[in-house]
Amino acid sequence: MFAQAPLKSGRGRWETVEVDAILLARGLSKSFRGIQAVDGVNLTVRRGTIHALIGPNGAGKTTCFNLLTKFLNPTKGVITFNGHDITRRSPADVARLGLVRSFQISAVFPQLTVLENVRVALQRKRRDNFAFWRSDRVLKKLDGRAGQLLEEVGLEGQSSHRAADLSYGRKRALELATTLALEPELLLLDEPMAGMAVEEIERTADLIKRSARNRTVLMVEHNLSVVAALSDEITVLARGHVLAEGSYATVSRDERVIASYIGSGHG
Structure with missing residues (x-):
């Protein structure tokens, strides 16, 4: 346009x-x-x-x-x-x-896994924004899209790793995946x-x-x-x-x- x-x-x-x-x-x-x-x-x-x-x-x-x-x-x-x-x-x-921004300092949840971080970002689409604290069944439905986003940033093999254990560069890649989850x-x-x-x-x-x-x-x-x-x-x-x-x-x-x-x- x-x-x-x-x-x-x-x-x-x-x-x-x-x-x-x-x-x-x-x-x-x-x-x-x-x-x-x-x-x-x-x-x-x-x-x-x-x-x-x-x-x-x-x-x-x-x-x-x-x-x-x-x-x-x-x-x-x-x-x-x-x-x-x-x-x-x-x-x-x-x-x-x-219009979505990232920050100079990596902003991820360090104690959650790589996959869990992306699933949290995907919660934006749901009306019940706190579902991820209560229902693993609800979260499982987001795994497909989360996996696609991790593949897009080269983290598909590290989905079960804690974010805290990633290198600095890989944390920034995870932050990019969570940002892209907001479409x-x-x-x-x-x-x-x-x-x-x-x-x-x-x-x-x-x-x-x-x-x-x-x-x-x-x-x-x-x-x-x-x-x-x-x-x-x-x-x-x-x-x-x-x-x-x-x-x-x-x-x-x-x-x-x-x-x-x-x-x-x-x-």
């Missing part, structure tokens, strides 16, 4: 262009006690793409990500998802609409490669690529080689503003981006 994306012209008026957009932010701003963390950000995430949000430390990436996922409310601006104004909606509300249209990943060894990064990058086949992905990521390999579109933030946008080839040649990264110690 094509959406009307409002863009501010040089004359100060709001105009529209036709884009196949799933998520739009216009004039997005957030201040904390007079400090402007995000300032007038315009962002268009096109359906079916992997879109990366990058920038040096202090660029406003985390704040922007928290605004888009509704863990913060903006001081100014509008956010729409699939044509719905979600600017003041709660995280739970937007998750039900199909997101738009999957938002917060630094999915943080803390991973090289071999885990390669495996997780492949998982993200496969997970994006039937959905849209927006990710915040510091690893520029991962960004280059995965992203269709990149938005570079600096000091709360959009510094550059485009493909990796485009933004990596932008002199402002080069200066920003070199100045902050990034390679």
Whole structure:
């Protein structure tokens, strides 16, 4: 579906262009006690793409990500998802609409098995959200779909393992499976490669690529080689503003981006 994306012209008026957009932010701003963390950000995430949000430390990436996922409310601006104004909606509300995020820190139940973690996530579809505490028979009905999700992230052989016993990278894979259990249209990943060894990064990058086949992905990521390999579109933030946008080839040649990264110690 094509959406009307409002863009501010040089004359100060709001105009529209036709884009196949799933998520739009216009004039997005957030201040904390007079400090402007995000300032007038315009962002268009096109359906079916992997879109990366990058920038040096202090660029406003985390704040922007928290605004888009509704863990913060903006001081100014509008956010729409699939044509719905979600600017003041709660995280739970937007998750039900199909916008689901993961976190930097792995969020799984450590004492439950890999399979049990995915079954808990699948409970969202049931009206009785606490059935998993009472009825093993009810849970067994979810095993088929849970198994499919574990296979999708490469954990099919570890379904009976405790989550606590998994390596860090495998815990992140489990978190991805539980996130996919919510059937997101738009999957938002917060630094999915943080803390991973090289071999885990390669495996997780492949998982993200496969997970994006039937959905849209927006990710915040510091690893520029991962960004280059995965992203269709990149938005570079600096000091709360959009510094550059485009493909990796485009933004990596932008002199402002080069200066920003070199100045902050990034390679």
